[in-house]
Amino acid sequence: MNARNEATSEGRDTGTLGKLMILLDLVTHAEGPMRFTDILALTDQPRGTLHRQLSHLVQEGMLEIDGDGRYSPGLRLLDLASSSWAKNEFRLVAEPHLNTLQRLTGETVHLGVLRGTSIIYLDKVEGRQSVRMFSQIGNASPVYCTGVGKAALSILPEERVTEIVGGLAFQKFTANTHTRESLLVEIADIRSGGCAFDREEHEVGIRCVAAPIWSEDLSLIGGVSVTGPAYRLTMERLAEWEAPVREAAKRIMTGMRIGLGPRR
Amino acid sequence: MNARNEATSEGRDTGTLGKLMILLDLVTHAEGPMRFTDILALTDQPRGTLHRQLSHLVQEGMLEIDGDGRYSPGLRLLDLASSSWAKNEFRLVAEPHLNTLQRLTGETVHLGVLRGTSIIYLDKVEGRQSVRMFSQIGNASPVYCTGVGKAALSILPEERVTEIVGGLAFQKFTANTHTRESLLVEIADIRSGGCAFDREEHEVGIRCVAAPIWSEDLSLIGGVSVTGPAYRLTMERLAEWEAPVREAAKRIMTGMRIGLGPRR
DNA sequence: AAATTGGGTTCCGAATAATGGAACTATCTT
DNA sequence: AAGATAGTTCCATTATTCGGAACCCAATTT
Structure with missing residues (x-):
């Protein structure tokens, strides 16, 4: 409006x-x-x-x-949020799979959902860490520069994608940050490949692989991702992790079916 | 009406x-x-x-x-809470001291504030852990069975204590959980000793030492604590950590002075 | 010291949004 | 299909919110 x-x-x-x-x-x-x-x-x-x-x-x-x-x-x-986070169904279903993925890769794993034109992080699992968790959870990041965001867009019907992408203001975070055009091109790629990559598009030195997660009726759209520093996450490494990330996404989706509208 | x-x-x-x-x-x-x-x-x-x-x-x-x-x-x-948590002044000031305390003791460190008749946890630092953080943060626990809660009560003026304690419903969590009377007695002890202990009063097998934190005008009242399993945290051990816990509390208070009302 | 300013709070008639009963629709049950 | 149950929409009535203005108080200025 x-x-x-x-x-x-x-x-x-x-x-x-x-x-x-x-x-x-x-x-x-x-x-x-x-x-x-x-x-x-x-x-x-x-x-x-x-x-x-x-x-x-x-x-x-x-x-x-x-x-x-x-x-x-x-x-x-805080009170309201902590209690809502603790019993969030999507998060609960995903939790074990995030842990598995974290152990397998040794890198940070994120779970996010699409909310309007942003991705909101619902969970984050880091390796042996003394780092804060809450810091990231609940944060909203733009769709166009996160792996999870691009993965999420890739499963939306074309018209919704153009609608969302049309309304975005593309801020240039790094030399690799997408423009409207390059984003649309990549989304097509992701659609066929099934995985999204973040090639230092949001932050220099940070890469990630992400796979989309969605409910049949598209009422829930999100993704899982593995994120890490570019020196460890070479593009070959990312490619290796494509399969496990997709596998995790698949398992989370299977898990959700039970709790989500079985009829429709 | x-x-x-x-x-x-x-x-x-x-x-x-x-x-x-x-x-x-x-x-x-x-x-x-x-x-x-x-x-x-x-x-x-x-x-x-x-x-x-x-x-x-x-x-x-x-x-x-x-x-x-x-x-x-x-x-x-989640969005609102995460952003409010991230910039909470008390938490920010306390953070480094919580970390120090954690490294020193190797046990879990909590930061809590008094809110009405409960303690709300603002932060938690665990050792090398794969456990969730958010799970605890934001949670409200009864004053009478947490170290931080008792520590907080100990610095309130007598009339406020009786007021609060009078309104509590004492649920028996363990054999050691306080009754109204025993709580009042212990608060007097804490006042002179400067530290509160939780001797498996909330959960069997869990002990803790806590020190109060307060602003001069009592608009902010809370505490820090070190918590752990009884087999590691013998009563002697707890006594040893009394000093560092109080030290941490003191430093946090000093840190707050800057940000809090300098005049009054 | 008196006057002024800036920041915040309180009042109260007018404007607006919330209320709640009832009618209506969809969905499930038998 | 009929009956019950669950959820949604409507609209005149009523309670809340609105917002301008007066007020308060402490800190500055004159």
Whole structure:
């Protein structure tokens, strides 16, 4: 509908909730804590209104306000998210297969789902690591520069692909980042090959292989991937792992059939 | 208007948002996906109303509905939570100290904050592990049976302690789980000793040492802890780690001073 | 010291969105 | 096919939200 706006109701019709979600997004994705006035400037609402909305969010624990009147995301979000993550069906089904894949390759394994025009990471398994996990989970990355994203696009019907790709703003992350045209070409390749590769398209020095995962009715679309540093993941290496990655994807799909709409 | 009811506005006055949050909690903390009718039974709202509320939540991505009309938590929660977790100031300040403590002890380190009458875990650092992290983060545990919880209580003024402890329902998890009386006694001990211990009070075979963390104005109250299996964490061992745990807590507090209200 | 400014909060009539009963449709059961 | 059960849509009524303005308070300026 509207290509760009700062923080106005983005088309959907969700009444009061929609307005509150905008605030929540604003504060949650901000650099740091925001003052009342900062938010006021970005939302352009009457002060009385904004004040009430913020206090409601604070009362519910979705936001927090410190002694200096600065708003930050509230702990309730963590509570809700952790419990929703813990019982997410797709993730639960995929978990053992991600572990297997991780052990086999020794590299980092990701599970992601397509959400609008981004990929959201649902899980991540690293090798012997002291690194944070949560850091990546829940993050939204653009479809066009992640293996999982491209894999996901490859199983969509042509018209949906053009629709999604048409709406993207292609930011150049590396010399290899796709343009609209090159992306469309590669998607055709992936469709025939069954696997997507990330050839340092998002971050220099990082490569990955990904295979798509989808439910019959396309209500669930995502992928698994193996990611690692280019010096270890030579293109030959990636090619070797194509088979196991596809195998993992296949097994996850088989696992999902049970829980997902058996009829249709 | 209405004084008491089961799953209705729990006292706070957050208008429309409050009602939506009840739904969100309901679905998020449920065993599995819920049907429309299940929710209807638990909330006891008119069908038309409930239907609209649910669709708004779905439209905003806070809930999801599958082909069979079953509602589950939405991905938007993950997105919001991960980004709020990633930039949480307390967590960021604590992170290096948690790592140090982990390396020193070799056991699992937790960071938690007091939220109402529960402890919410903000971070967790395990040793060489293949175990999930997110699983624990965001979880709320009762104050009376976690080291961090007892440590947190110990720095509250007496009246707040009695207030909180008075409102608790003491569930007996193990033979060592506290009763109201024994808890109050131990809190006095902790106050003088500066460290709290969990002597298999929550789970048989699990012990921990915890030290409190607090801001001067008590707007932030929490703690760090080192947790592990009783066979490795003998009581002598725990005593040895008292000092490093307190040291970590102290350093975290020093770190927070900068970011937290310098005036007051 | 008085006046001003900036940041935030409270009030209240007007505007709007939520409510909830009932009618309606789809789906499952017998 | 009839009956029950589950889910969706409609619309007049009612409760909430809206938003402008007045207010408060602490920090600056004059």
